[in-house]
Amino acid sequence: MRKPSIGITPEGAPSIGLCALCTLVFALLGCSVLAVLFLMLSFFCCNFFRDPERVVPQGADLAVSPADGKVIKIAAMPDPFTGKPRPCICVFMNVFNVHVNRSPVAGRVTDIAYHAGKFINASLDKASSDNERCAYQLEDAKGGQWVMVQIAGLVARRIVCRVDIGDELARGERFGMIKFGSRVDLYLPDGYEPKVSIGQKVLAGQTVLAAATKDN
DSSP: OOOOOEEEOGGGHHHHHHHHHHHHHHHHTTOHHHHHHHHHHHHHHHHHTEEEOOOOOOOTTEEEOSSSEEEEEEEEEEOTTTOOEEEEEEEEEOTTSOOEEEOSSSEEEEEEEEEOOBOOOTTSTTHHHHBOEEEEEEEETTOOEEEEEEEEOSSOOOEEEOOOTTOEEOTTOEEEEESSSEEEEEEOOTTEEEOOOTTOEEOTTTSEEEEEOTTO
């Protein structure tokens, strides 16, 4: 049986290392206030860049959340690739959430589109069209077209993409992260419906966000 573990995502190593080094330097110099400040920042960075293992649901025709956080919107929104309205579930991440993003379903990455933009509050509706973002199109085994969009927020300044077009992803597999507060939108294909409600807290790779309708 595999023991539960909480790792640190590789993108966090520079920030954690810098804060830890500053803590040591100021402690050796006798600057206790700065040493304590950077010690607190070190703990914050360790918490922010944590990457815990998740129990991924194994049932058929399920889609898990691509991000930790809170569901802030469930509505039809324009598909970033086609422009056509599709059901979309928006998950907002604050600075205390895990920021590693995971694939909602098993499938192949068929397209990736990065858009430079602003850094307004990610919880606002216009963030999906105005903010810096990276959209991923994913095709599942039945031909269903899924779209995940990483959206930078008020504090976030870097979207991390770990995949390329043509890569195969398992359900719940890590595909990237966003540094600091941000948001991920998930566009559903035909035949799927949301299984969460606005205000509900979700976990990436573990909470079922959508499922196939009974007649699908």
